[in-house]
Amino acid sequence: MSDGEIQPVGQEAQGLFGVSGSGDTSGFGGLVNQSPSAAPLVSTPAPLGEYFDEVVDSLQQLLGDDIARAVIVDRGELTIHVAPDRVADVCQSMRDDENLRFELCSSVSGVDYPEQANRLHVVYHLTSMTYRRRVRLETAVSLDHPVVASVTAVYPTADWQEREAYDMFGVVFEGHPHLTRILMPDDWEGYPQRKDYPLGGIAVEYKGAHIPPPDERRAYK
Amino acid sequence: MTATDNAHDIFEDEDAYAAERDTTEGKVYTVTGGDWDEMVAAVDPVNDERLIVNLGPQHPSTHGVLRLVCEMEGETVRSVRPVIGYLHTGIEKNLEYRTWTQGCTFVTRADYLAPIFNETGYCLAVEKLLDIEVPKRANTIRVIMMELNRISSHLVALATTGMELGALSMMIYGFRDREKILDIFEAVCGLRMNMAYVRPGGVSQDIPAEAVGMIRDFVDYMPQGLDDYEGLLTGNAIWQERTQGVGYLDVSGCLAMGVTGPVLRSAGLGWDLRKTMPYCGYEEYDFDVPTHNGADAWARYVIRLAEIRESLKIISQGLDKLEPGPVMVADKKIAWPAQLATGADGMGNSLNHIRHIMSQSMEALIHHFKLVTEGFRVPAGQVYTAIESPRGELGIHAVSDGGTRPFRVHMREPSFVNLQALPALAEGGLLADVIAGGASLDPVMGGCDR
Numbered sequence: 065m066s067d068g069e070i071q072p073v074g075q076e077a078q079g080l081f082g083v084s085g086s087g088d089t090s091g092f093g094g095l096v097n098q099s100p101s102a103a104p105l106v107s108t109p110a111p112l113g114e115y116f117d118e119v120v121d122s123l124q125q126l127l128g129d130d131i132a133r134a135v136i137v138d139r140g141e142l143t144i145h146v147a148p149d150r151v152a153d154v155c156q157s158m159r160d161d162e163n164l165r166f167e168l169c170s171s172v173s174g175v176d177y178p179e180q181a182n183r184l185h186v187v188y189h190l191t192s193m194t195y196r197r198r199v200r201l202e203t204a205v206s207l208d209h210p211v212v213a214s215v216t217a218v219y220p221t222a223d224w225q226e227r228e229a230y231d232m233f234g235v236v237f238e239g240h241p242h243l244t245r246i247l248m249p250d251d252w253e254g255y256p257q258r259k260d261y262p263l264g265g266i267a268v269e270y271k272g273a274h275i276p277p278p279d280e281r282r283a284y285k
Numbered sequence: 286m287t288a289t290d291n292a293h294d295i296f297e298d299e300d301a302y303a304a305e306r307d308t309t310e311g312k313v314y315t316v317t318g319g320d321w322d323e324m325v326a327a328v329d330p331v332n333d334e335r336l337i338v339n340l341g342p343q344h345p346s347t348h349g350v351l352r353l354v355c356e357m358e359g360e361t362v363r364s365v366r367p368v369i370g371y372l373h374t375g376i377e378k379n380l381e382y383r384t385w386t387q388g389c390t391f392v393t394r395a396d397y398l399a400p401i402f403n404e405t406g407y408c409l410a411v412e413k414l415l416d417i418e419v420p421k422r423a424n425t426i427r428v429i430m431m432e433l434n435r436i437s438s439h440l441v442a443l444a445t446t447g448m449e450l451g452a453l454s455m456m457i458y459g460f461r462d463r464e465k466i467l468d469i470f471e472a473v474c475g476l477r478m479n480m481a482y483v484r485p486g487g488v489s490q491d492i493p494a495e496a497v498g499m500i501r502d503f504v505d506y507m508p509q510g511l512d513d514y515e516g517l518l519t520g521n522a523i524w525q526e527r528t529q530g531v532g533y534l535d536v537s538g539c540l541a542m543g544v545t546g547p548v549l550r551s552a553g554l555g556w557d558l559r560k561t562m563p564y565c566g567y568e569e570y571d572f573d574v575p576t577h578n579g580a581d582a583w584a585r586y587v588i589r590l591a592e593i594r595e596s597l598k599i600i601s602q603g604l605d606k607l608e609p610g611p612v613m614v615a616d617k618k619i620a621w622p623a624q625l626a627t628g629a630d631g632m633g634n635s636l637n638h639i640r641h642i643m644s645q646s647m648e649a650l651i652h653h654f655k656l657v658t659e660g661f662r663v664p665a666g667q668v669y670t671a672i673e674s675p676r677g678e679l680g681i682h683a684v685s686d687g688g689t690r691p692f693r694v695h696m697r698e699p700s701f702v703n704l705q706a707l708p709a710l711a712e713g714g715l716l717a718d719v720i721a722g723g724a725s726l727d728p729v730m731g732g733c734d735r
């Protein structure tokens with residue numbers, strides 16, 4: 065479980081329209097995309113700026129320096145990568161410590177990065193109403209052992225949101241009171257938001273032409 | 286006799302619409318309205334102390350395709366289990382197969398009573414990923430449209446709550462006045478709902494002078510309408526009885542259940558993202574955040590009326606701030622190339638633009654084609670943006686892998702999160718108060734199930 069597997073998957077692409085060589089006729093060839101999938105997960109060097117240092121320092125004082133596997137500041141947002149079995153501990157401290165006071169768990173969502181060993185990520189967005197701050201917690205698990213500690217005991221609002229992440233990605237939240245499907249039918253097979261789950265759909269005839277379903281259409285990537 | 290014994294019997298011998306049968310779970314009654322008395326007579330009051338009543342998903346009082354499984358002891362609700370997912374349309378999954386711009390047409394269909402909020406939240410996320418800033422006029426138009434949309438959404442909330450509690454006149458008035466806002470939307474962008482009007486980089490087209498006049502007329506008209514609603518409901522003894530002390534949820538309950546928006550403010554916490562974490566230039570507007578300390582369905586009714594008045598203030602200020610200027614970023618690598626114009630038959634292409642690309646400039650045609658079919662690339666990374674929708678915090682978690690399509694978009698829908706609180710505010714009360722409490726949460730199932 066190396067830290068290098070946590071960054072988003074990118075594409076090797078050059079130029080606005082992804083062409084290489086001389087194919088770009090648009091004149092907008094200045095944009096070069098980095099491919100974050102190959103790069104190791106690199107923490108942003110301190111100082112992080114704004115309130116970020118204070119939050120990370122408080123958390124590390126409470127739970128030890130190794131609680132954050134990486135701390136990344138991007139586009140003015142703080143992301144703390146934590147181990148899947150520590151999420152509930154982290155949330156407990158984030159909610160209760162008087163320097164942190166993240167009272168509200170705004171959102172829990174899953175993301176699937178199929179090229180990584182720990183491909184299923186769970187992302188928590190916490191909001192501190194006291195200090196008017198936001199922070200993102202992120203954790204990653206593999207398909208073999210997709211188990212994350214449930215935060216429902218700390219944030220009851222995570223109940224349905226964790227059920228949705230289970231329903232859509234197959235992440236198992238240990239300690240959740242009743243982890244069942246929520247949006248899909250109870251007897252549904254598969255986890256629809258995973259990247260290897262097909263979108264589905266049928267070809268549609270329009271004035272004699274057959275329009276294929278969206279996931280079979282020509283893509284410009 | 287169970288259905289498996291002799292399957293054809295159910296069609297031959299029994300009335301399928303008012304059937305009574307035994308299952309492993311106990312005796313099952315199917316009741317569809319007028320036969321309630323028969324069922325009450327059939328229930329054994331001694332042995333059937335607890336009755337499971339299944340409300341919905343097709344039920345006029347559950348505020349959409351929401352199913353409520355209520356465990357009843359007499360008229361008292363012992364437990365409520367909301368069952369959702371009946372309107373799940375896979376919007377988040379679909380977004381991953383379209384360009385970033387096409388995403389607008391999907392997110393706008395989630396919470397169909399607040400389409401402008403879905404679009405704006407999504408576009409703010411895309412713009413944050415792109416690290417671009419939209420022109421001032423576009424921001425002002427977004428604010429005006431959002432506040433109009435907030436009013437129309439609150440009007441539906443009042444109308445449907447009225448309908449569900451038996452105040453049918455309120456339903457007629459609420460929908461009547463919402464219609465005026467939909468007419469404004471139609472004048473602005475050609476569509477009344479699901480407009481995809483807000484686009485990454487700005488808005489799809491400028492607001493026409495005619496629409497500005499309509500908005501001014503509406504701002505003049507609406508206060509009288511609000512006075513009428515208050516005259517109709519506020520002093521009404523039945524309305525007070527049905528809402529006061531019903532559906533109680535205090536601040537700590539709201540925070541634990543993640544409830545935001547008017548419900549949180551009705552419990553006394555003035556948390557409004559427009560004030561606390563401003564976006565789209567809301568910090569430049571002068572408005573109040575109404576709060577109440579009732580924490581019940583009545584307080585939510587009062588808050589929604591007060592919020593409509595505040596929205597009217599914001600709209601007037603927005604109209605004064607409207608200065609001529611572009612409504613889309615100048616960066617041609619991102620700005621939608623097709624200029625749209627409102628014609629006699631709704632939103633359509635601008636003839637000038639078509640003339641330009643079809644008969645004047647080959648490069649313009651290529652550019653148009655590439656940007657429309659392929660879309661623009663968004664640098665890799667993830668962002669979370671949150672806006673104050675009529676129902677609370679609408680958050681968009683957008684992840685890009687550097688491509689022309691979203692890698693993942695998650696909508697933190699206030700309807701979805703708030704609905705979790707229904708058991709907390711309804712259990713222990715009467716069945717009729719489940720309806721009043723649920724209506725006061727104002728869930729929209731399109732947003733809840735996405």
